[in-house]
Amino acid sequence: MVFSWFNTSKVDAFIDGEVAALVKRIPPAKLEGSGAAVKKAGEQLAKSHNDLLRRAQQFVQREKPNLYQKARIANRMKWALLEAKYPKPFVDELAYALATVVAGANSQREV
Template sequence: MVFKWFDTAEVDAFADATVKMFMERFPPSEFTAAGKKQQERFRKVHAALSREMQAFRKKKTLNIYQKARLANRFKWALKDAAYPDAFIDELAYELAAMTALPA
């Protein structure tokens, strides 16, 4: 029972898939060009991220460790992909907040 609390295989798989989707739809190179097109693309990707998170939360109830693991894994994957630090911190915070909302 206690070990199940630390089971993050499903959370890790979801985080990896979500990061991959995010990076494909909004690559780090999008930060070099500013404009309405990039803003609209980010809004669409953010909305997709919210929908994915909501669907995952309905499927699986996360404990505090799993919520933190999800946000942290997402954050470090974006850091490894060379997204700007301020953007990463804000997005990881939003992701953590999304996990805290009722499903």
């Protein structure tokens, strides 16, 4: 059916779960200010960044989303993180990396 092409329920559920887990592990408030706590939160965020990209790649390989659904992954992640009040530079970097990983996830080479 043509309208199934626009069905993003699996993508939305995946992104909602990932954002909720990230907010729970590293609340955006931990990234404000300065000091050792902020540095540690930044390091945790970098590790979470890599883990999220790995899970996104696995999701795309498992679910085989179409072009619209792949674009939805990065876009929904970006706006969900901005609404959660994460720093815009981090969000932009993650959205770009996520779009790149998602686009190349079904290719034969490792991204």
